[in-house]
Amino acid sequence: MDKMMLRAAVLLILSGHLGLCVGEDILSPGPLSGAVAGLVKFTTNLVPPKNPFLSVSWSFKGLNIITSTSTNTTQPGYVSRITLDRATGGLELRNLVLEDSGEYTVTIIPHEGPQKQGKTTLTVYAPITGATVRSPVAVLIEERSSTNLTCEASGSIGSRIWMKDGRPLHPSSRLSFSADNRTVFIQPVHFSNHGTYQCRVSNPVSTMTVAHNLTVNFGPHNISIIGPSAATPGQRVMLQCTADSVPLANFNWMFNGNETRVNNSMYIIERLGLENIGNYTCSARNMVTMLENSTMLNLRASCTAPCWSFSVLVISAATLSVLK
Structure with a gap:
């Protein structure tokens, strides 16, 4: 055994049995996380010294896995999985398995000063x-x-x-x-x-x-008719019935209490006339929930200039009805 190895061995024995002074934790803050089949690097906060460390030793759950003095001694199962950075004392562990989870300890003996030690915990996870x-x-x-x-x-x-x-x-x-x-x-x-x-x-x-x-089947809720409540005689009028419903609701329309042939959400009056003035009722029905709701819109003629001729038609129609 050469002098360097002998000194390292003596210092390790003395530090274990005589409680030689150990400096602050030299490992980067942990804990560390790693993925199965991946790798993890245990890094130290040490600057490479002028003279190489006498000894660098790593243990896992209290059992030595590698010790490096003038030569390296690596435990079976780690030979192809670890690489030691002799300059800083860091360690790279590859091909991680779940069983690699636990506490790791590094002990370093420099040429001068007390030995240095660090501990950290690694948890290995299987990817989701x-x-x-x-x-x-x-x-x-x-x-x-x-x-x-x-x-x-x-x-x-x-x-x-x-x-x-x-x-x-x-x-x-x-x-x-x-x-x-x-x-x-x-x-x-x-x-x-x-x-x-x-x-x-x-x-x-x-x-x-x-x-x-x-998918939650619901409704119909919030049924409403979008369209004008007053329109100029002779203009095109579009009424649209909407409802919150899953599945989509079926629609039908009534005019002044009478059924119409319109059974979709749109009711279109191509040219507003006397016969189109009145109450429009839209009914929405959900064929899964079997619920039905309705709403009504009163459509009237707006009193703008063309409304005079429209009013005359209304009076004339009324007069003719009386004469008959």
């Missing part, structure tokens, strides 16, 4: 893969149905975060989460629950987001 969101196959109807969404994934799951239409999802009187955030419960469903749900599964080395469209 195969994330999915599933829910029971069912036709969901507002206020009548309940459901749940479950987020599954492979790998080392650190956290699950739920969003709806790109915004964070929060508990409410209808919505709750399982203890591990794996499942969202909705009891009963509301039209506001209709939309796209995202589950983001992550750990310190990987993230995966998956989306699921939830």
Whole structure:
């Protein structure tokens, strides 16, 4: 054994049994994270000295994995997986496996001064893969149905975060989460629950987001008729019926209480005349929820200049009716 090796061995023995002074932690702040099959670098805050360290030793969970003096002694299982930076005492560990998680300790003996030591913890994670969101196959109807969404994934799951239409999802009187955030419960469903749900599964080395469209059949709600309540005689008038509904509602129209042949959302009067003045009722029906709602618009003639001739027609028609 040469003098350098002998000195290093003596210092290691003395530091262990006589409690020689150990400086501050020389490793960069941790803990460290690594991915299965990836690599991690344990770096020190030491500047390479003029004279090489007498000894650099690394241990894992208290068991030595490599010691370097004038030669390197590496434990089986680490020979092809580690590289030691003799200048700074840093270590690179490759082809990580889950079992590499734990505490690592480095002990360095310089030519001068007390030995230096550092400790840090490594956690190895399996990357997230195969994330999915599933829910029971069912036709969901507002206020009548309940459901749940479950987020599954492979790998080392650190956290699950739920969003709806790109915004964070929060508990409410209808919505709750399982203890591990794996499942969202909705009891009963509301039209506001209709939309796209995202589950983001992550750990310190990987993230995966998956989306699921939830269909809640609802409505028709907020039915209304878009169009003028007064129009100039002779002009073209368009009335449009709208309603919030999933699936889309079926529409039909009535004029002054009588059914018409119009069964879509648009009611078009090509040229407004006396016979078109009155009440227009639009009914919207959802063929899944079997609910129906209606609204009415009173269409009248506006009193602009052309309205005089229109009024004359109205009076004349009335007069003729009386004469008969």
